Amino acid sequence: MTGSSGEVPSSPGPEQSSSGGGRSTRAAVVTLFRLTAGHRSSIAVATGLTMVGSGLGLAQPLVAKHIVDRSAQGPGPWPLLLLLTALFGAEAATGAVGRFLLERTGEGVVRGLRHGLVARLLRLEMREYDRHRSGDLISRVTADTTLLREVVAQALSDLVSGALVGTGALVLMVWLDPLLLLLIAVTIAAASGVVASLLKGIRAASEHMQNSVGAICADLERALGALPMVRVHRAEDREARRIGERVDAAYRAGVRTAKLASMMSPAVELAVQGSFLLVLVIGGLRVNGRANSLGDLVAFLLYASYLVLPLSSAFRAVGLIQRGMGAYQRIEQVLMLPTEPMEPMEPKEPAEPGEPGEPGEPGEPGDPTEFRRSTEPVEREKAAVDARPSRQAERSGRDRAPALVLRDVHFGYDPHRPVLRGVSFDVPHRRQVALVGRSGAGKSTLFALVARFYEPDAGILLFDDRPATDLGRAECRARIAVVDQKTHVVHGSLRDNLTYAVPGADDDEVRRVVELTQLEEVVARLPGGLSGMLGERGNTLSGGERQRVALARALLARPSLLLLDEPTAHLDALNEAALTRVMKDVAQECAVLVIAHRLSTVQHADRIVVLEDGRTVASGHHEELLTTSPVYRRLAAGQMLRAAATTPPAVAVRPAPPGPQ
Numbered sequence: 172m173t174g175s176s177g178e179v180p181s182s183p184g185p186e187q188s189s190s191g192g193g194r195s196t197r198a199a200v201v202t203l204f205r206l207t208a209g210h211r212s213s214i215a216v217a218t219g220l221t222m223v224g225s226g227l228g229l230a231q232p233l234v235a236k237h238i239v240d241r242s243a244q245g246p247g248p249w250p251l252l253l254l255l256t257a258l259f260g261a262e263a264a265t266g267a268v269g270r271f272l273l274e275r276t277g278e279g280v281v282r283g284l285r286h287g288l289v290a291r292l293l294r295l296e297m298r299e300y301d302r303h304r305s306g307d308l309i310s311r312v313t314a315d316t317t318l319l320r321e322v323v324a325q326a327l328s329d330l331v332s333g334a335l336v337g338t339g340a341l342v343l344m345v346w347l348d349p350l351l352l353l354l355i356a357v358t359i360a361a362a363s364g365v366v367a368s369l370l371k372g373i374r375a376a377s378e379h380m381q382n383s384v385g386a387i388c389a390d391l392e393r394a395l396g397a398l399p400m401v402r403v404h405r406a407e408d409r410e411a412r413r414i415g416e417r418v419d420a421a422y423r424a425g426v427r428t429a430k431l432a433s434m435m436s437p438a439v440e441l442a443v444q445g446s447f448l449l450v451l452v453i454g455g456l457r458v459n460g461r462a463n464s465l466g467d468l469v470a471f472l473l474y475a476s477y478l479v480l481p482l483s484s485a486f487r488a489v490g491l492i493q494r495g496m497g498a499y500q501r502i503e504q505v506l507m508l509p510t511e512p513m514e515p516m517e518p519k520e521p522a523e524p525g526e527p528g529e530p531g532e533p534g535e536p537g538d539p540t541e542f543r544r545s546t547e548p549v550e551r552e553k554a555a556v557d558a559r560p561s562r563q564a565e566r567s568g569r570d571r572a573p574a575l576v577l578r579d580v581h582f583g584y585d586p587h588r589p590v591l592r593g594v595s596f597d598v599p600h601r602r603q604v605a606l607v608g609r610s611g612a613g614k615s616t617l618f619a620l621v622a623r624f625y626e627p628d629a630g631i632l633l634f635d636d637r638p639a640t641d642l643g644r645a646e647c648r649a650r651i652a653v654v655d656q657k658t659h660v661v662h663g664s665l666r667d668n669l670t671y672a673v674p675g676a677d678d679d680e681v682r683r684v685v686e687l688t689q690l691e692e693v694v695a696r697l698p699g700g701l702s703g704m705l706g707e708r709g710n711t712l713s714g715g716e717r718q719r720v721a722l723a724r725a726l727l728a729r730p731s732l733l734l735l736d737e738p739t740a741h742l743d744a745l746n747e748a749a750l751t752r753v754m755k756d757v758a759q760e761c762a763v764l765v766i767a768h769r770l771s772t773v774q775h776a777d778r779i780v781v782l783e784d785g786r787t788v789a790s791g792h793h794e795e796l797l798t799t800s801p802v803y804r805r806l807a808a809g810q811m812l813r814a815a816a817t818t819p820p821a822v823a824v825r826p827a828p829p830g831p832q
């Protein structure tokens with residue numbers, strides 16, 4: 172897949188794929204065998220039925236031989252003709268049931284793969300979503316598995332029945348006329364050589380085609396996800412051209428696959444026709460020379476068709492398997508991607524009181540904030556463990572333990588480019604803490620760490636005095652609710668969206684958060700009220716309404732820590748004032764950590780934490796910081812903290828004497 176700069180290809184290039192691409196057909200069949208684990212009983216029954224069907228089929232030429240030989244001697248042998256008809260009918264019935272079972276197995280295999288893919292795609296490490304394009308990941312669940320279904324359903328049944336019938340026919344042909352069989356074997360060997368030389372190319376072309384289909388999905392998702400931007404910039408043609416290039420690439424790869432596959436067909440047909448001609452000519456001569464009877468020749472010809480036809484479908488099946496392996500390789504890549512570990516990390520004994528490394532009060536020797544970043548991961552981890560409060564401190568301080576504590580947290584998406592370089596602060600229960608800093612200072616990154624989308628490179632996070640690593644991600648997330656800038660609203664009803672975190676919430680609870688976030692008007696306006704549909708990504712709501720829906724959803728979960736990323740960004744002055752009141756109310760129930768760009772939000776906070784260049788450089792009240800922190804003053808003066816309508820701008824820009832940060 173080609174992507175924009177900075178992306179890593181989500182599918183291996185030719186050199187990477189060669190390890191898999193070089194896999195032999197035997198390896199592909201082994202993969203298919205592995206994929207069908209759990210369906211073995213169906214396959215066994217289907218194989219049994221196919222064997223019965225093959226046996227019935229193989230008996231037919233022998234009966235035909237007797238019919239021909241007997242009819243030369245006298246009147247038509249009716250019982251034998253009836254037997255032939257019965258054999259034919261029974262073969263057709265067993266064949267149909269066997270094929271159905273194999274096709275159902277194909278569907279079952281694909282269903283299993285899709286379940287596995289969906290479960291994996293929803294649980295990947297957050298970094299993997301940064302590295303892959305979502306459209307391409309989606310295409311692996313849809314397009315690639317569809318191709319694989321064809322392979323399992325068709326190729327598997329062709330291979331199983333082909334192998335059984337072919338072996339049976341071979342045995343009987345050796346018995347009838349070994350010389351004629353040798354002639355057929357030579358012809359088929361020549362065709363096999365041609366087919367084998369084409370298989371590798373078919374697999375590579377197929378993989379290329381599936382990659383192009385993945386790129387089409389990814390680019391289409393990109394365009395549809397930003398449709399207003401595309402429209403306003405009149406970029407429909409440009410996007411169509413861009414996606415069209417992917418479509419053309421898929422076409423070229425498809426044509427190449429078809430070309431190689433169609434080169435296989437004449438080789439196979441030549442082998443089929445050639446062997447028939449050889450059997451007819453040489454076999455006819457042998458009948459004339461009285462080496463064989465006419466019945467022998469008829470039976471042999473029938474067996475030849477039984478051998479050659481399944482063989483030709485087996486050749487085609489092998490081609491199909493190679494195409495499917497290209498798709499399976501893409502599926503396998505996703506199945507190998509790392510998922511988030513949900514279990515708590517191994518608990519380590521915290522340091523006992525008085526032991527070296529025990530944390531003391533801030534500013535004292537042993538203050539955990541004094542912990543400095545170490546380049547040694549082991550040392551860093553040890554330092555993080557040492558930064559935990561002692562058990563005694565835990566017991567005595569449980570009641571006043573803050574909802575969240577960050578101690579000297581370091582983090583970078585790229586290890587060579589740190590974003591957070593030492594962040595330490597507390598968020599006490601029933602308090603509102605505001606986080607301010609220039610754009611790119613790392614505020615949203617900090618939220619991502621608190622939500623445990625990423626793990627800090629160094630430092631420690633404590634929830635209610637317990638290290639995040641001891642809690643497990645699910646337990647950490649159960650304590651928090653997040654309203655971020657993207658204010659996610661999903662396709663579904665308003666109620667679905669509000670109760671997303673608490674699907675069983677009762678009507679009173681829902682009404683409470685609707686009132687708190689002043690969504691009554693939206694409920695009254697929507698056809699169907701709470702059951703009214705919100706459309707794709709909530710596009711029937713305004714930005715402010717979406718924000719309030721996201722906030723209501725967060726409040727319904729009754730988190731002990733609420734993370735708000737610019738909650739008033741989309742609101743007018745009236746709504747902003749209302750939401751500020753809501754947040755004050757909410758802060759009575761839980762701890763609130765809010766990323767703020769507006770002075771109005773900051774002024775109501777119990778504490779403001781200033782981030783600069785990935786470090787906490789100051790904390791305190793608004794007035795206090797205006798006098799003590801040059802960074803905060805610059806932020807205020809530079810309109811990063813915009814004065815609210817209710818606030819005299821002079822407060823924000825008032826010059827203050829330089830002081831310590």
Ligand SMILES: Nc1ncnc2c1ncn2[C@@H]1O[C@H](COP(=O)(O)OP(=O)(O)OP(=O)(O)O)[C@@H](O)[C@H]1O
Binds near residue numbers: 608609614615
């Ligand atoms: N997923 C990511 N992968 C790599 N780098 C990222 C990622 N997300 C953010 N960054 C980088 O991390 C730095 C901090 O970004 P972050 O979004 O945390 O800043 P912020 O303080 O929230 O900014 P803003 O106020 O503009 O929202 C930026 O340089 C950004 O480019």
